[in-house]
Amino acid sequence: MAEKEVSQQKAAVLGLQHLLAMYSGAVAVPLLIGNALKFSPAQMTYLVSIDIFMCGLATLLQLMRNKYFGIGFPVILGCAIQAVAPLQMIGQKFSINDMYGAIIVAGIFVVLISGVFAKIKKFFPPVVTGTLITTIGLTLVPVAIQNMGGGNSAAKSFGSGQNLLLAFCTMFIILALEIWTKGFIRSISVLIGLVAGTVIAACMGLVSFTPVMEASWFHLPQLFYFGVPKFEWSSSLTMIIIALVSMVESTGVFFAIGDLLHHDVTEEDLKKGYRAEGIAQIFGGLFNAFPYTTFSQNVGLLQLSGIKTKRPIYWAGGLLMAMGLLPKIGAMVTIIPTPVLGGAMLVMFTMIAVQGIKTLAKVDLSDNNNVLIIAISVGLGLGVTIYPQFFKNLPATVQLFLSNGIVITSLSATILNFLLKGGDRKAKQKTQTANIM
Template sequence: MMNKQPDVSAPKAAVLGIQHLLAMYSGSVLVPILIGASLHFSSEQMTYLVSIDIFMCGIATALQIFANKYFGIGLPVVLGCAVQAVAPLIMIGQKFDFRTMYGAIIAAGLFVFLISGVFAKLRRFFPPLVTGTLITVIGLSLIPVAFQNLGGGDTAAKSFGNMGNLAIGAFTVLLILAFNVWGRGFVRSIAILIGLVGGTVLAGLMGQVSFAPVAEASWFHVPTPFYFGVPKFEWSSIVTMILISLVSMVESTGVFFALGDVVGRRIEQDDLRRGYRAEGIAVFLGGIFNTFPYTTFSQNVGLVQLSGIKTRKPVIFSALFLVILGLLPKVGALATIIPNPVLGGAMLVMFGMVAVQGIRMLQQVDFHNDKNLLVAAISIGLGLGVTVQPDIVQFLPKTAQLLFSSGILMASISAVGLNLLFNARTPQPDLDIKDGLNEKDDDK
């Protein structure tokens, strides 16, 4: 059971919900922008793609947080577009067309839903040694993304890494640190939001904020099933998306355990089954409404840990806001004006928190046993290695490249496989969640 949390008033929960929304917004919007641009969508199609994507992020999040006996894990999770799906979806769209792309997404959603029970039975393969290693790799592998944004977003741009960008990013980080260290109660819990707003104001004063996306966006948009036409089903495209969905399920498993540790709740097999089912439904609906696969966003683990507010109420508001923003593209576009250096500063803090959460979980492992030490060392090395040098798999078949260039998947395969090899006959302890709630709760 989740430990009892102090109640949070609706206004405070709403502000915290905005913080969750801003933390995931840019990453989720980036997916339709990248795919739409690569497939040469018109401006009208792009407007639909972005707005309905945000709408579906809210629906997908609601499916997870409003848990019932059939689906939903009931943790403070936020779902967004699966970034690992970008490359394969572009490949499918270019080789075939976008109707084939959406057919593959629908099939992958059904697959995730149907195998949720079987996949949940693999819980015993994720002891603290494996889960802690996986969460550490998730956090560390995202740090380069934070630094890319910190420098300005486009590494090929002449302005990348200039003093202006670095100053804005550093100011954002310092602002977050200041309010988190010296702030009290609710003010400390919204340190990330304060950093994002403060950093954006500074960037605006330096001429780096454009309101053009707001002016160009429409006021209202209605979600339309099969907006781009009737989906087409092609076997190789379906297999590709199923494999990518398995990668997402592995990542979600790590996030579920990390959040369970943060909020003080033991994650059981039935929790995992309902969590996978909710993601399967979200992916299926993504294909129906012509958006993309959805998965649990790991950066929100760091946000929950940093804010100290571990109830679902803020995320409920976040899901509501996402649905509203998806219906009102002009309002939703306001969140897109946050400059990359500001986002990079916030990401640096949040992704670092995710990595530290994994290290905390590894503290429960007996590293006097050299076998455990090797499992963690090799798995972290492989995960970070392919993240930094993805071209090392360039001579593999295309589908294999998409999979084995994922640091999260490589770390998962290594950690699970080596743990089975070395510790198959050694009982592994369950995750100890007694320290899941930290001292910040005393100030709420």
């Protein structure tokens, strides 16, 4: 569907659907860090509000492609979940101001190396991108299953009949709409599923409106809310490493969306995409928010809705900023029960994996080297996702890289492709040279 065919009203509804799909992941980071650093209720209110606002601003920076930054793809940016543990460590060991200083330094680093890092495109042929996209989807599935069970696997209520009923009802509603409806209704199947699931939960007495009642009406972003940033070298180095991990992960998402849009992702696209994320991270540090990265959650929603234009994402970004300024409205999204979100996530995340499989279908699977690249890389990615403590005896810096399933799949597929296929390329070049002579 061309962008001009999507009316503003429909784009707004589609934007809300994208917002709901990423919201829980976006607010998880401030909640985890704020609780770990024992923030006061007032500080937590600011932290969540500024985080939502900055998610919207970061998204708009990425959408608005210009001469200097912005990939211009229909992507949404949110907090980098891999930054949680390092930020908690920095905040506890040093101070909150050191934490935000490190975020700013890492953002500047991303902006400066964006052009150099973009040259990795040549290391991402279809066998690598297909493997990476497939793994992105598969590594997100455990998150969906955990949410379907209730969110906290240690809780007694995890996997209860109520949680499973809500999760599967939401999933079946989305599937029914995908099968038996068409047009706009089908494109917002996830949104309808989330609303319907929440209504069912409310009828069961499982929805609390307390967060909405307690939230304030208006909140403005403040520069240096927690004080002037401090710059400590080890903290900055740690966040630079996290930024590199996020850049590798974003690369996979960029290729996934490029594949979905039938767009060849260029070196220029990557450079502007990385640069937008770096600028967003700098703003995050200045306004005491967080590092931001391109969310993979919404790739599946693009595939599922069939609408791959930027207009709904502009709406999503604008709505996020508005919700950051109006906490009471933002709190309304938090009443969606976790199992309901999980049911919708399972559908979306598996769609990402299917997109990766479609890419791999174009790869010559009669070539055993290609099979080895896919098998080993997917295996490593899924294994590390299930057992992130696998590398716990390695140095902490190495663990920051290797505890992320998407990153280790990217490294594995890239290295194996170079080792196993590099010889093939040289042989072909020699053959072509011999034929010419």
